[in-house]
Amino acid sequence: MQYVNYLREQATQFRDRxxxxxxxxxxxxxxxxxxxxxxxxxxxxxxAKHPAG
Known part of the structure; x- marks a missing residue:
């Protein structure tokens, strides 16, 4: 799930900017x-396509 975390961090950075x-x-x-x-x-x-587990 590193990719998902990365995307969410990027979203936060865009909003912060x-x-x-x-x-x-x-x-x-x-x-x-x-x-x-x-x-x-x-x-x-x-x-949704790659559930954790």
Whole structure:
């Protein structure tokens, strides 16, 4: 599950970056949030296809 953990860490970093960059334009902030969502979605799909155990 290292891959899933990595993806979730990346999602957190993208979200943190969006918060830390309040002067960034809306397109950049939206992209960071979308990247975070994509990481979370891929992590969830990976977990569904590769259950722990």
């Amino acid at each position: 969006a918060v830390q960059e309040p002067e960034a334009d809306e397109a950049t902030l939206r992209e960071l949030k979308e990247l975070a969502e994509t990481c979370e979605e891929v992590a969830a799909e990976w977990e």
